[in-house]
Amino acid sequence: MPSLGDMTSNPGAFVMAALLVGFGAVALAKLYGLIFMRWKTPFRVGEAMNVNRAEVVEWSGQEGYVSAGGELWRAQSKDALAPGDEVAISAVNGLLLKVKKQG
Structure with missing residues (x-):
């Protein structure tokens, strides 16, 4: 991964790093939901x-x-x-x- 100095002079590297961080955050939120939230509200049918x-x-x-x-x-x-x-x-x-x- 490029350093912070490389990203200021190369906008493409900055966009790629931002996308990776965003996708990582979404993946962690989904994983948290799958593990910890699945037993909170059982469906009653x-x-x-x-x-x-x-x-x-x-x-x-x-x-x-x-x-x-x-x-x-x-x-x-x-x-x-x-x-x-x-x-x-x-x-x-x-x-x-x-x-x-x-x-």
Whole structure:
């Protein structure tokens, strides 16, 4: 790597050194994130969500969207539902919730 005196007279060397330092900083930040931040917030999907109630946000026919656990979920139900209805989650199939009207 060129010395500091060489870089002042050669702008190409300065740009190359700046790029190397920048890429190095980004690589260290990514490595830090991979090692130390990966266990901070586990994803909770499906059964791990541990939520059994939801509120209907949008509904048409037998499907729509409900708010459960602070997230918007696609849902299906055989019951007639309307926005604002409280529903119970009866099953989780991937990212689809099966819901029933609270009785």
